[in-house]
Amino acid sequence: MSTMSTPAGWSQTAMFTASEVEAQTGVPATTLRQWERRYGFPHPERNASGYRLYSPQDVAAIQRMQAHLNAGVPASRAAALTCAELAPDAAPPPDERLGRTPAEWSAGLTQALLASDMDGAAALLGQIHAQLPVEDVLTAVLSPTLVEIGQRWERGEITVAHEHQASAFVRARLSHLMELAGVQEGFGPLAVAACAPGESHELGLMMLTLALRRRGVRVAYLGANVPLGDLAVFARLRRARAVLLALNGEWALAATRAHLHDLDGLGAPLFLGGALLNARPELAAELGGLYAGPDAPRAAQIIAAQLHRAPEEPQGDA
Template sequence: MTEAARSNAHADAPVYTIKTVVQETGIPSATLRAWERRYGVLSPGRSDGGYRLYSERDIATLRWLKAQVDAGVSISRAVALLQLRRRTGEEPERQPDRAGSDPPALPSAGARGAEAIGDELLGALLAYQEARVEAILTEAFALYPVETVAEDIIAPVLVRIGELWRRGEASIVQEHYATAILRRRLAGLFHAYVQPAAGPLAMTGAGPSEWHDVGILLVSLVLRRMGWQVIYLGQNVPADHLGQEILRLRPALVCLSASTRENAEVLADVYELVRDLPEPRPRLIFGGRAFNAHPELRSRFADSYIASSARELAQELGADGPR
């Protein structure tokens, strides 16, 4: 084993207790555990007695992240930036600190706008360049909040790919690939956010006969980030069984999506079913491409809120709260 290899092995050896890590980094133990749970920052080892053990590299990583947070960067953006730099071969947490130096700054959002990132993401998706797609998305999440990436990058890219397919400039295989890879990334983000122990309950999913669920997955992610307990039901949610679960679980909110006029009209069954439930009934919210393309559908669901985007829904719920 070379000297460098020995050094790396020593740096990665889990030998420090959480008490030592707290003393070395100044990060409270509760915060440290929250970062591990929510963002997968570290994977500590375990002692024979089951206690967490950390390595020198773990401590260096935590110091770097704390420097970012102390500089005003959110922990989610700091973690995304760390992952981005590691993907490019950098190890910022191992770079020695210079006395009086500022912590590494996040790249300027103005230097690379959402539209430019979307253009590059579209090209990488159409070329099946998965590693490049992942790197672009990591950069996007380092630069912008989740809601901005969802609304201003991912959603427009999916719309553009759909338009290319309709014009015969992209194949159905390319469209399926793009949807699958973006859906996978969003699903990973959704599950990375721990379900709140308390808070209003929301049930979300793609309506009956609806197989396009990226949009409602975005909504589910935004709701969970807002503090809702979210039960995400996936694609093609059957109306009758949904009604049974609504009656049993008593959610405060039910959000369903439809991408075609036909599938939106089927949501009328869900609307009537929920309307006939005894109080307290959940608030119904519908959305998706069908409602944006056919605004006249909104009159079919007079007592429900029709959201044109995840951002609009977040603003609506943020202003009024769950009903």
């Protein structure tokens, strides 16, 4: 049986309307026109009625531009990278030519971050987003990068300044992605996410927040070191359907146990996760909650499935 080959020049054939491109990429037609004026791409043709028609190559350029922007690359820099990557006479980018594995992407990102090459790290992350789904970026690239940097700091190979700069970079990118994935108020069940008292390591919880928002769950993200009494008051006022609590080390356990009674009568399931729970999953039951799961995508899948299945019953007033 013969197979049908792609016609020569197919990638340059104008075939998609602006609305079809918007449906494929999520980029509004107004933004496409702005990019066309400011950066010289995409390159739509006009049909007999004067409407823009975009080629598959245009769509590829738009997707690359969006991936760079999602990674936090400034728009002008993202446009320059996109044009360079898609130039017809340019060699394939080294990372694509080598077909990098997630581990190799992570190693490259680690190297850029420890060299304080933030522009290079941002550009590399843009390429990674163009190659991998968001949740693979979280679990197979960003998480191993953070673990490697933390281990190098523990071994005394880098300073705490290096570790803080790398963490700040990842935090900023996750914050940007969380905003992009934010679900509008009034749609989807609400979960409240916080780090336990004394817990300042919040990047894993940010990843979980992002993964949940991508599954249609609204998440009120409270951040690091949240007293359990305040967490309970907030969750009741917002009528949260679930509470997510992150503990990454023993340093957060004593204060959590001491104030666990503040969560009594919450009327919503308590999901616990983080490095400490991954090492000791039995702690979840000891603390009166449910183990969320070993990583952000799987935890999000478990939590979202329960929330979307549970009946929408309002809780009592605070």
